[in-house]
Amino acid sequence: MRGLISFLRQCVSTPLNIAISLAICLWLGLNLAELTRWAIIDAVWSGASPQACAGVDAACWLFIKERFGQILYGTYPREELWRVVLCGIAGLGLLVVFSLPWRRGKLLAVLATLIVFPVFAGIMLRGGIFGLTVVPTTRWGGMLLTVVIAAWTIATTLPLGLAVALARRSKLPVVAAFAACYIDLMRGLPLVGILFIAIVLFPLFVPPGMDIDALVRTLIAFALFNAANMAEVIRGGIQAVPRGQYEAAMALGLRHWQAMALTIIPQAVRAAMPGIVNVSVAIIKETTIVLIAGMFDFLGVLHSGLIDPAWIIGDQVRETAYFFAGVVFFVVCFGLSRYSARIERKLDVGRQ
Incomplete structure (x- = not known):
């Protein structure tokens, strides 16, 4: 909240800042409404076929x-998507751990992650061992x-x-x-x-x-x-x-x-x-x-x-x-x- 108040004060601190702030607000007023109409109000969200979007200017x-x-x-094979989800959960979990304020042993954890997690992710995504079906990299995408x-x-x-x-x-x-x-x-x-x-x-x-x-x-x-x-x-x-x-x-x-x-x-x-x-x-x-x-x-x-x-x-x-x-x-x-x-x-x- 304090940062927002400081920002607003800077927007009106000088005549130049006031002019720039008014110009930005005017630009947003002219374009934001049109963007909202195009992206949300008149947009096509569902339909039985691509023809639902035909002739729609949104x-x-x-x-x-x-x-x-x-x-x-x-x-990627749909029946093997659990492997991708598992790797994603593990990766997000590591990001959360590294965001915590603790410091002792953090360097070792980072080094272990840089070595262990890529191997784990490679095995899970590629397969071929531990009974996992091989998924060639040509099917990886998106x-x-x-x-x-x-x-x-x-x-x-x-x-x-x-x-x-x-x-x-x-x-x-x-x-x-x-x-x-x-x-x-x-x-x-x-x-x-x-x-x-x-x-x-x-x-x-x-x-x-x-x-x-x-x-x-x-x-x-x-x-x-x-x-x-x-x-x-x-x-x-x-x-x-x-x-x-x-x-x-x-x-x-x-x-x-x-x-x-x-x-x-x-x-x-x-x-x-x-x-x-x-x-x-x-x-x-x-x-x-x-x-x-x-x-x-x-x-x-x-x-x-x-x-x-x-x-x-x-x-x-x-x-x-x-x-x-x-x-x-x-x-x-x-x-x-x-x-x-x-x-x-x-x-x-x-x-x-």
Whole structure:
């Protein structure tokens, strides 16, 4: 409540702020009513066929309703969806645990999660052991595929980026030069090109009979590309830590790696938190590019539905699909940014 009052006071604190506030309110008044009419009041929520949306100048939520299963899981077998639900519950449970204020043993829990949970999720989703039916990755799709790619990339990019950042600051010329070349190469190439190499060109250079799953190659391409960006963010955080912190750690008798792990890296991560979140948000939005690799993620499933002849009945279906996609991506990215802001407030020693 106090923050809302402070915000309202800022809106009328100066004549310029008053003018801007009035302009924003006017814009909302002119557009919000029309958006409400299009998205809610005149929208089509149910119907016996796609023809229920024909000739209606409003949102066609019937399209989302009819394809909601594919939007969530793609073509994953319906009788095996309990495995996806179990992985989702486990993942949400871990997020809740990490949000709790306890600290003792939290680092070990995080490390265990980064190692144990991916193995558990991979076994449950892929199957093939413990009596689980094999579900090929070609049947993964929708939000499931988006979450898998985003979660894997973020989880692997953080340690890889940290390792590359430390390698670039190494006193060994060969190691530093190799890390610098890797960063410059990856940041100089578009993700589309790297994904094209992983999906199309890589099979041409491996021995005959050797086949690596397309999703695995995609995950590796995402991790290698974003590790370079994360490395520069973390390197900036390391350089923001005062030199005296390292000298004080060495004066206490710590070795180089002990000083880095216990003193420098925690402060560097705190300083680099906004940049880390920016990279994470970019990763979530980058997942839509897998459509060019023949994978139907969340946006890909919506796009495939739009080319279904039964739903080619007007622009309202396409507008609804992309509006729904925009809302979902906004909610996810905005939620991540708000969570990161909370972490920043907790880690900001100057405000405590």
